Amino acid sequence: MPTSTPKLVLHHGSSALAICQAPLVPLPKTLSYPQEYTIRAPPGTDLWRKPPAVDIDNAPTLLINVPIDLHSFHSARVTVSADWNTLYDQGGLALFIPDEDTKKFLKTGVEFAFGEPHVGTVAASRWGDWSLVPTAATGKITIHVEREIDEKGERTSSLWVYLIDPQTGKKSGIREITWWFRHDIDDRVGEPASERPPQVLLVGLYAARPKVPEGTGRQEEELVVKFEGFEVTLFDD
Template sequence: MAPTDIFTITADPGTDIWRKPPTTDVFNAPTALTPAGPHPQRTSGPLNAFLSARLSLNFTPQETYDQGGLLLSLRRKSDSDNNAPPSKWIKTGIELYNGAPRVSTVGCDRWADWSVADLPPSSSSASGGETGWTTVVVEKDKDGNGTGLWVYRVAEGSGEKVPLREICWVFGEDPEAWEVEVHAMAARPEKGVQGGLTVEFAGLEVKWAS
């Protein structure tokens, strides 16, 4: 069953969030928040107070690297230009790669790195070329080795959190000096193609320490 709290983002061709040496640094993909309701939720705050973020998405990818998902933008509290791209960021969601939609996670400290995982058949074979509704979660985690973020895909039906990636650098550089903002994002990196990419989102939920 499709969720009811759906909102959309449409990304034009040539939009992306990606940073690769020696010179590529692109941050022009559109972002959005869930529509304001009677109880608007907090979607930005101190990094050390962040606990988790959750988002569901669905779209019909056509071009290589078509993508949508959850974006965490990290900025120093001392940064004076909030319109500039964030110093660090994390995105996770679905991306079309090698001819199939896959779960994609990118973490960018100084430069970006990227990992992909296959979608289960029930999602990747959705009718009409859609990816099927997929839910991702980014969650703060502390163990005997330290503190980091874990990225999960939530299994349809069982609700099991399927681990995708641990990101360890996030809290390594004075977390009290940083803020994080949570958004939904969409991008169509391919240039010279016709039309934009529209991604449906629902269920954006962000949790903070009190």
């Protein structure tokens, strides 16, 4: 029988990988967190990987404290807001997949760049990339990620990032990460379901303030990011 909705636990950087060692447990098909959450990110925090040698992983994250079967993951969404005022201020959804040689991650939400808030997304395997999408919002958005289903109703290797219209609820696709579920696809070809080793992922929220704010007395000023309506859904099987 499904357990109750697991708690969110605060982590900093790679300490979160310990969750992956826990056994998989039955979960509700909808993990709902209706209360408001806050993450405080001090200057110098980030989740970023860029060649030849940048690999920063000290951003505070609120993660669901049990691993999720990668094959079961369907979607996640949250509404995020803050007083974004310093270059690269950011916060939103964070997903992690442990791998043989590194930790794959996706972060998507608000990021302050070029003097205004954008929808910022980074997907990282060996290295990360970065995309920015302008938004008419002044700093509060609802972001949604969802596994792609093909015309046959089969799950593909892609994860889509959507921006949700606050008035209509319409989803606008802004990014496709084509390889996110690669292990789930590769590991299942020609292999009986009973013999497939589960691949897990971690899902939660994050905030980061890579730069020190400008101005007298602001050297240690934290970015305070608020999250509302965090929800994760799983497939029925």
